[in-house]
Amino acid sequence: MKLQFASPEFLHLLRALVREPSVVGMEDAFFRVLRRELEEYPVKITRYHGLLVVQGDDPESVYLSAHVDRHGLLCTGPREFQYAAFIAGNRGELNGDSISEQFMETIAGRFHGQRVQAHAPYAGTYLGQGEITESYICQRRKNLIFEIDGLDFLHPGTPISFIDRLQEKDGYVSAQLDNVICVAMLIELVRRGFAGTAFFSAGEECGRSWRFVAEWFQRHDTTTDQLIVLDTSPFPTVDDCDQQEVVLRHCDSNATFDLKTTDELQRACRRLGIAYCYKDDYIRELNRTREKPSSLGRTELGRLIAATSGQVSGTTLQLPTSSYHTQMETAALLSVDAMLQLLCDRCGL
Incomplete structure (x- = not known):
C-alpha cells in the first residue's frame, strides 16, 4: 500500500520535532518551536498558560487536541x-x-x-x-x-x-513518539487547510493537561461533545499493534466518552476500510486472564469530562505503539497513514 497521508513532508516534520526537547513541566521552549512551525499558515495562534490554541476559518466545526510534553528527567x-x-x-x-x-x-x-x-x-x-x-x-x-x-x-x-532521533525501517517508525507524533499530525492538518480549533496542551504525562483545555472552554463560555483527543496507545509487541490500525475507546477509568462522536469515528473507520479496536474492551478481555487486573487508564479526556460534568466531552483517537515510553516506541507507517486519513476525513480535508 502506498502511503498517501503520511507524506515525506510529514516524516520530515516529525523527524525535526523529535529532536526538540519538551520535558513534562518544562515545555516552554517547545511551544516556541511549535509556534514558528504554525506561523507559516493562515491560522490564528493564541498562547495561554499550558496551552497553545490554533484556529482556522470555522473554529467551531472541529475540536482536536494533542499533548506537547514528553517524558524526561x-x-x-x-x-x-x-x-x-x-x-x-x-x-x-x-x-x-x-x-x-x-x-x-x-x-x-x-x-x-x-x-x-x-x-x-x-x-x-x-x-x-x-x-x-x-x-x-x-x-x-x-x-x-x-x-x-x-x-x-x-x-x-x-x-x-x-537524546532522540527518528528511525525508519521496514515500514515502521521508532522514537519517543508519545506525544510528538500527534503534535505532528495536527500540524499536518493545518498545512492541509484545517479550519477548526486545535489544542496543544502541556503536562499530560503528569495529569495536568485537562485543566488547561477546560479553562479555555470556560474562558470562552463554550461547550462541546465533539472534542477528539489524539494520543498513542501501548501494546505489548509490534505484532499486537498490527492487529489494528487505529485505537478507539468507549471510556477510561474516569468517564464514559460521548457515544455519538465515538460511533461516528467507528463508522468512518468502516467506510474507509481502517482496522480498529476498542482499547477498553481489549483491556477487559486481557484482565480475564490476569491475576492482577490492569487499569483502563486515565486519559486527558476522561479527566476533562469528569471535571466539567460532561460540559466538555468527545472521544479519543489513538495510534497503536509498542515499547511505550522509551526511545524505541514503534508505530507502523500504515497506522500513521490510517490515522491521518481518518482525521482528514473528519475535518473535510
Whole structure:
C-alpha cells in the first residue's frame, strides 16, 4: 500500500520535532518551536498558560487536541535526577491508576546507557550531555531515580531530555513518539487547510493537561461533545499493534466518552476500510486472564469530562505503539497513514 497521508513532508516534520526537547513541566521552549512551525499558515495562534490554541476559518466545526510534553528527567539536587512526571510538584492527581505509573517498574531498567541532554528551563538553550549509568525506584519518594555521568554541574530545576532521533525501517517508525507524533499530525492538518480549533496542551504525562483545555472552554463560555483527543496507545509487541490500525475507546477509568462522536469515528473507520479496536474492551478481555487486573487508564479526556460534568466531552483517537515510553516506541507507517486519513476525513480535508 502506498502511503498517501503520511507524506515525506510529514516524516520530515516529525523527524525535526523529535529532536526538540519538551520535558513534562518544562515545555516552554517547545511551544516556541511549535509556534514558528504554525506561523507559516493562515491560522490564528493564541498562547495561554499550558496551552497553545490554533484556529482556522470555522473554529467551531472541529475540536482536536494533542499533548506537547514528553517524558524526561529533572535535576532536583546535587547530582540528583528524578523522572519528571512523578516528582511531587508535577504529580497533579496521579494516584497509581494511570498506565504511566503502572509501567514504572517495567521501564525502570530500560535506561542504562541512555544518552541525555540538559537544557535551560525556559530558553531551551543546550547545556550539556551525559549518560545514564543507573536507574531504580525509590519507594519513599515513589519515583524513578537516575544516576548520570557528565551532568554533575547542573542546578536544581534543570530539565533533561533523552537524546532522540527518528528511525525508519521496514515500514515502521521508532522514537519517543508519545506525544510528538500527534503534535505532528495536527500540524499536518493545518498545512492541509484545517479550519477548526486545535489544542496543544502541556503536562499530560503528569495529569495536568485537562485543566488547561477546560479553562479555555470556560474562558470562552463554550461547550462541546465533539472534542477528539489524539494520543498513542501501548501494546505489548509490534505484532499486537498490527492487529489494528487505529485505537478507539468507549471510556477510561474516569468517564464514559460521548457515544455519538465515538460511533461516528467507528463508522468512518468502516467506510474507509481502517482496522480498529476498542482499547477498553481489549483491556477487559486481557484482565480475564490476569491475576492482577490492569487499569483502563486515565486519559486527558476522561479527566476533562469528569471535571466539567460532561460540559466538555468527545472521544479519543489513538495510534497503536509498542515499547511505550522509551526511545524505541514503534508505530507502523500504515497506522500513521490510517490515522491521518481518518482525521482528514473528519475535518473535510
